[in-house]
Amino acid sequence: SQLLSLLHSMWQSLQDSITPYSYFDVPEFLGSSAVEPNDLYRHVHLYLHQSLLSSAAASVSAPPRLTLSLPRGSVAVPSLSLSPNQSLEDSFAGHRLLWTHQADTLQDSLEERRSFSLRLPKRAAAALLGSYLSHLSDKADHLERSSRPRRLYTNSPRGGSPSWSSVPFRHPATFATLALDPPLKTSLLADLDAFAAGREFYRRTGRAWKRGYLLHGPPGSGKSSLIAAIANHLRYDVYDLELTRVSHNSDLRSLLIQTSNRSVIVIEDIDCSLDLTGDRRGTAKSSAAALAASRKRAARKRPQPSISNDSSDSEDESCRNSNDGRVTLSGLLNFIDGLWSCCGEERVIVFTTNYAEAVDPALLRPGRMDVHVRLGACGAHAMRELVERYVGATEHDMLRVAERNDSIQ
Numbered sequence: 247s248q249l250l251s252l253l254h255s256m257w258q259s260l261q262d263s264i265t266p267y268s269y270f271d272v273p274e275f276l277g278s279s280a281v282e283p284n285d286l287y288r289h290v291h292l293y294l295h296q297s298l299l300s301s302a303a304a305s306v307s308a309p310p311r312l313t314l315s316l317p318r319g320s321v322a323v324p325s326l327s328l329s330p331n332q333s334l335e336d337s338f339a340g341h342r343l344l345w346t347h348q349a350d351t352l353q354d355s356l357e358e359r360r361s362f363s364l365r366l367p368k369r370a371a372a373a374l375l376g377s378y379l380s381h382l383s384d385k386a387d388h389l390e391r392s393s394r395p396r397r398l399y400t401n402s403p404r405g406g407s408p409s410w411s412s413v414p415f416r417h418p419a420t421f422a423t424l425a426l427d428p429p430l431k432t433s434l435l436a437d438l439d440a441f442a443a444g445r446e447f448y449r450r451t452g453r454a455w456k457r458g459y460l461l462h463g464p465p466g467s468g469k470s471s472l473i474a475a476i477a478n479h480l481r482y483d484v485y486d487l488e489l490t491r492v493s494h495n496s497d498l499r500s501l502l503i504q505t506s507n508r509s510v511i512v513i514e515d516i517d518c519s520l521d522l523t524g525d526r527r528g529t530a531k532s533s534a535a536a537l538a539a540s541r542k543r544a545a546r547k548r549p550q551p552s553i554s555n556d557s558s559d560s561e562d563e564s565c566r567n568s569n570d571g572r573v574t575l576s577g578l579l580n581f582i583d584g585l586w587s588c589c590g591e592e593r594v595i596v597f598t599t600n601y602a603e604a605v606d607p608a609l610l611r612p613g614r615m616d617v618h619v620r621l622g623a624c625g626a627h628a629m630r631e632l633v634e635r636y637v638g639a640t641e642h643d644m645l646r647v648a649e650r651n652d653s654i655q
């Protein structure tokens with residue numbers, strides 16, 4: 247048997263010396279017609295585009311192709327790709343791999359059939375292929391995310407079938423432009439990054455991949471700007487859900503199902519809706535909170551939000567009957583953390599309020615909104631940033647006021 251295994255390894259070495267590589271073909275389209283694109287081809291294209299941009303491009307023999315393409319969405323993106331029959335070397339786990347771009351013009355047609363060919367060391371191919379392709383797809387996915395045009399959605403008015411309409415999302419606020427006290431900024435960024443990288447964590451723990459943020463603070467304290475900064479940081483779409491336009495829980499569900507993965511879903515001024523909850527239940531709310539919410543409603547001249555509460559078993563039936571609104575608190579809770587919250591991945595749900603004390607406790611319960619962010623008066627550090635950015639000065643009366651406030655607190 248020793249002789250046999252010796253012969254076997256000699257035979258393998260001989261084969262390896264004749265054909266030491268394995269080759270894999272990645273065509274642009276699946277099947278014979280150019281209809282169904284191959285996602286892996288797109289990923290390889292993006293991955294090599296990035297490699298060509300980096301210093302590795304120096305090792306390419308012929309000049310790469312530079313094209314302007316519309317890969318997804320409506321924004322043209324310049325893209326670098328290998329010219330036909332040009333190769334680019336890559337290394338992974340200590341092995342050298344070679345990508346070659348192949349382009350053949352079909353007979354009797356001007357159509358070009360393109361594919362990438364991957365060359366791997368034969369002995370390592372089986373162990374290498376899976377992990378290399380998932381490394382490549384992760385990188386391509388990241389690139390795709392960071393270059394994709396994003397949109398701001400709002401839900402259609404009541405009456406018709408619930409749907410979203412959208413415009414390009416181009417809000418300029420970022421964590422760099424937002425003046426926040428450093429510990430808050432650092433912890434928010436860390437939280438968002440951990441969330442975005444949390445696929446494995448959420449899978450392992452059996453939890454829906456979503457995170458709830460409650461932003462509270464007086465008008466103008468930066469809640470909307472923070473939402474934009476969150477969306478820009480994560481490169482997510484934004485769904486601005488106007489609850490007053492939603493007639494039924496079923497419409498709420500339908501809207502949720504239509505939202506895409508990697509999105510921020512925003513419900514602003516949640517306190518206005520929840521104040522009605524209190525009225526309808528007949529339970530006494532803090533008069534200050536009720537006053538605050540009604541003041542705000544009046545100021546905004548909004549239609550009456552149509553949220554009611556059906557989460558409590560002891561709900562007064564007559565109140566339920568007198569309730570002409572059919573989006574209920576339990577519908578909203580289901581939206582946040584019930585079964586329906588799981589029909590998608592990578593969702594950040596943000597509620598804003600000017601009066602946290604006016605928000606129904608059911609929404610504030612620990613675990614429901616994961617992160618509560620209070621945005622108050624500008625601290626000295628944030629004020630210094632703003633003064634420098636807006637006035638270009640390091641001294642200002644407002645800065646002294648902020649410093650005095652900080653020292654009193």
Ligand SMILES: Nc1ncnc2c1ncn2[C@@H]1O[C@H](COP(=O)(O)OP(=O)(O)OP(=O)(O)O)[C@@H](O)[C@H]1O
Nearest residue numbers: 423424425426464465466467468469470471472600
């Ligand atoms: N921390 C901040 N850093 C930079 N700019 C800020 C900050 N906070 C507020 N602003 C500026 O103040 C203005 C109002 O902010 P924003 O609309 O985000 O407040 P808001 O809390 O959402 O207000 P409202 O409760 O009325 O909706 C914006 O122009 C924004 O640029």
